[in-house]
Amino acid sequence: MILEVLTPERKIYSGEVYGIQLPGVEGLFEILENHAPMVAALGEGKMKIIIDKNSNNSEVYHINGGFVETSNNKTSVVLESAEPVEGK
């Protein structure tokens, strides 16, 4: 799955990932390979980009709401701001 994470100030992530966990307005969810096309609003919480499941390689950010769109194994997350969280 190809992931793109955008904020007005910079592109946070772009590339191939295993999946992504997002805080939806109606609860936490995860997008994996072959997810159905979807547009969703995000709330405040932690966004976890899982780059590789086996080597436990992931990045965690704190976000304050935004949107996610996924279709054809391409996922875009647009956020107003994202702060990296240390120590996961």
Next chain:
Amino acid sequence: MSGQLKEVRLRIQSVTSTQQITKAMKMVSAAKLRRAQDAILQMRPYAQKLQEMLSNIVSGLSDDMNMDLAAERPAERILIIPITSDRGTCGAYNTNVIKAARHLIAQKYAAQHAAGKVTILPIGKKGYEYFVKHEYKVVADFWSLFSDLAFENVRNVAVYAQQAFLNGEYDKVELVYSQFRNAATQVFVSEQYLPIPKVEKAEDDTKQNDFLFEPSKESLIAELMPKILNTQVFKAVLDAHASEHGARMTAMDKATENANELLRNLKISYNRARQAAITTELTEIVSGAAALQG
């Protein structure tokens, strides 16, 4: 004679040091321009994606959406947001923005202006000073935006405008700023910010409409719209920022060139004065010697 020599020498010194300043300012602007340009380039994909999402949602919507932020009302009270810079020394940049704003008022809102119903929300110190001095109605909360150019700060302006529009304080909001083309070219534009111009539905309805929406389409639109509006102001501010540095770079480049020309002329007159002084001195010595011999 040596009096004139000294004068020219001092002049040359002063022009040289001015030239060093303009040269340094030009280089500083060039560096800042590059950063401002990067900022716009980083920002564009974000704006594009938001727009794309919106059209994805709208194309799945059967009837026209009913939005408070898109409500057309008779234009009585107007808010104009001109974006200028904090500092001068950038040629005619600020003058042109102000001119564009005044042109807009004179063309579209002359009647409202005569009735005192045009309010200015200046961004940037130069515009703020101008509109205060010329006794326009001014909202002075946001003019110092450029001292800390973060998205959060710019958002405050957008939120203020949206709130005021929703409360009926203004019937129309317009942005006046300079679009960045390249270092030498700025395009001064005014665009209607609120009410939102109608969103065009995508012509091809064959576009896949089987998106899942969470929560409903309507609430997604209601959430997306303010985001897009915030982004629009941020984009305008970044455009203006890059234009400012572009304009300053060009102005300082011209100034450095002019200083060069000036220096060339001064050097010629310096040498001429120096040669004249030597000739006079020689003539004096020769004629003195001739007098002694005679």
